[in-house]
Amino acid sequence: MCATIIPEKYMHYPVLLNEIVSIISPQYGGTFIDCTFGQGGYSSKILEFPNTKIIALDRDTDTFKKASELKKKFTNRFIYKNLKFSQLTNLKLKNENIKAIIFDLGFSYSQIKDLNKGLSFHSKGELNMKMGLNDFSASDVINKLSEKELEKIFKFFGEEKESKKIAKNIILERNKKKINTENLVQIIEKAKKKKNYKTHSATKVFQALRIFVNKEISELIYGLINATKALKEGGIIAIVSFHSLEDKIIKYFFKSLSEEKSISRYMPKRTSNKKYLNVVIKKPILPSTKEVSENIPSRSAKLRYAIKKCNFYNFETDILDKFNYLLEIENYSNNL
Ligand SMILES: C[S@@+](CC[C@H](N)C(=O)[O-])C[C@H]1O[C@@H](n2cnc3c(N)ncnc32)[C@H](O)[C@@H]1O
Numbered sequence: 001m002c003a004t005i006i007p008e009k010y011m012h013y014p015v016l017l018n019e020i021v022s023i024i025s026p027q028y029g030g031t032f033i034d035c036t037f038g039q040g041g042y043s044s045k046i047l048e049f050p051n052t053k054i055i056a057l058d059r060d061t062d063t064f065k066k067a068s069e070l071k072k073k074f075t076n077r078f079i080y081k082n083l084k085f086s087q088l089t090n091l092k093l094k095n096e097n098i099k100a101i102i103f104d105l106g107f108s109y110s111q112i113k114d115l116n117k118g119l120s121f122h123s124k125g126e127l128n129m130k131m132g133l134n135d136f137s138a139s140d141v142i143n144k145l146s147e148k149e150l151e152k153i154f155k156f157f158g159e160e161k162e163s164k165k166i167a168k169n170i171i172l173e174r175n176k177k178k179i180n181t182e183n184l185v186q187i188i189e190k191a192k193k194k195k196n197y198k199t200h201s202a203t204k205v206f207q208a209l210r211i212f213v214n215k216e217i218s219e220l221i222y223g224l225i226n227a228t229k230a231l232k233e234g235g236i237i238a239i240v241s242f243h244s245l246e247d248k249i250i251k252y253f254f255k256s257l258s259e260e261k262s263i264s265r266y267m268p269k270r271t272s273n274k275k276y277l278n279v280v281i282k283k284p285i286l287p288s289t290k291e292v293s294e295n296i297p298s299r300s301a302k303l304r305y306a307i308k309k310c311n312f313y314n315f316e317t318d319i320l321d322k323f324n325y326l327l328e329i330e331n332y333s334n335n336l
Contacts, residue, residue: 012109013295014041016240016303019285020102021045023238023305026052030099033057033230035085035223038108040066047074055079055091055098059132059214060111084133086222093230100236101227105220105246107131107210119210121202123181129206129213136336138209142179147171149332156329157217157245158208165191166205207243212333217326220246221319224253228276228315231308237277238305245326247284247302253319254279254306276315277306 020042024032029051034043037056040063046052047070054077056067067080083090085103111131112119118128118138127138142150147167154163169187173179179187185202192201211217227237241247257276284302292299320327 012039012041013298014039014045015104015295015298015301016285016287016291017041017045019287019303020238020240023303024100024102024236031055031096032099033088033091033101033227035088035101035103035227036105037063037067037080038104039063039110040070042102042104043070043078047077053077053079055081057081057083057085057088059084061132062110062114082132084219086219086226088223088226088230091230097232098230098235100238101231103223103227103237103239105216105240106242118181119206121181121185121200121206125180125182127179127181127184127209129210131210131214134213136213136333138213139178139180140336141209141212141333142170142184143174144336145332146335149329149335152329153212153332154205154208156208156326157211158204158206159244160204160208162188162191211245212330215330215333217245217249217323217330220249221253221323221327224250225317225319228257228308229313233308233311235308236305237308238303240301240303242297242300242302247304249319249323250304251284252322253317254304256319256322257315257317258306275309276312278309279304279306281305 026032026046026049029049031053032046032055034046034054034056037043037058040056043054043056046054056079059082061082064082070078071080081091107119111117115123116128117123117130118126127142129138141153145153147170150170151163151167154160154166160166166188169191170179170184173183173187184205188202188205195201224237231237239250241250254277258279260275284304287298287301
């Protein structure tokens with residue numbers, strides 16, 4: 001997530017960068033995985049420290065340019081892969097001692113400013129929202145899924161109060177013509193009579209569609225599981241999130257793997273008493289007032305981290321059951 005106040009076209013402000021650095025301490029060297037390379041803000045900072053190595057991932061091929069600049073500068077210390085972070089296990093990391101795996105979720109300033117990607121309600125024409133390595137677009141979702149499916153996507157992925165009305169109006173409108181970005185914004189504005197002057201009427205529906213199109217729920221869940229597998233004892237997972245749904249999943253994952261007792265009274269008590277993760281600070285770390293004033297969208301950022309307690313590879317987690325109601329919604333894409 002990046003600031004709309006940044007004047008330069010492709011400038012990105014890496015969020016909570018100093019806090020990330022103080023958690024992962026690159027000054028002592030080591031190998032780090034940057035799961036969301038973006039404009040390379042985190043990777044570049046870490047590479048400033050000698051004896052560090054970065055393995056960077058990003059699903060968006062528009063990050064190639066920045067990645068090749070870093071590759072030229074740090075030939076032996078920088079590796080880049082165009083992969084989704086749910087595919088971390090494709091990296092074959094069993095023999096690597098990874099010091100930390102970092103995630104900065106969501107989209108970058110250059111992605112939201114790229115109107116062809118259609119992430120913003122200021123975009124024009126065909127709906128898109130694909131960040132990279134996608135199977136379908138927002139146009140497919142809006143023009144093909146059923147009223148009930150659309151309603152649930154807006155309600156659960158966007159917490160949109162008018163989800164029912166918006167879904168109904170989409171169906172009425174698409175019986176007349178194919179819906180594009182401008183049409184969708186108009187439908188939402190019409191359905192939402194009460195204006196909120198702080199946020200655009202379409203913010204929640206656009207967030208919901210972006211999450212659905214990019215399968216962000218399963219990406220996050222499998223990203224967390226596979227990152228935990230990839231680390232050895234002492235390895236750190238640090239993750240910056242931007243909305244409550246993401247934070248809820250991260251918080252649950254860290255909490256459930258750092259407690260010896262089962263945290264759900266409906267789940268059987270774990271057989272092993274072993275704590276898998278150590279969560280040093282229970283509350284999320286937030287950006288300073290100075291950072292928020294310099295980069296307004298950082299105000300919704302939350303940073304959580306956990307340290308792996310032992311050298312296990314496989315581990316028990318009920319995260320897939322816990323968030324199955326969201327994964328089931330994500331699976332509506334099978335109907336496309
Ligand atoms: C907020 S930006 C990261 C910015 C970066 N930390 C920096 O300082 O330049 C998020 C990036 O993550 C990428 N991304 C989002 N979801 C992803 C996923 N599931 N797998 C890989 N990359 C992803 C996006 O394409 C975007 O480039």
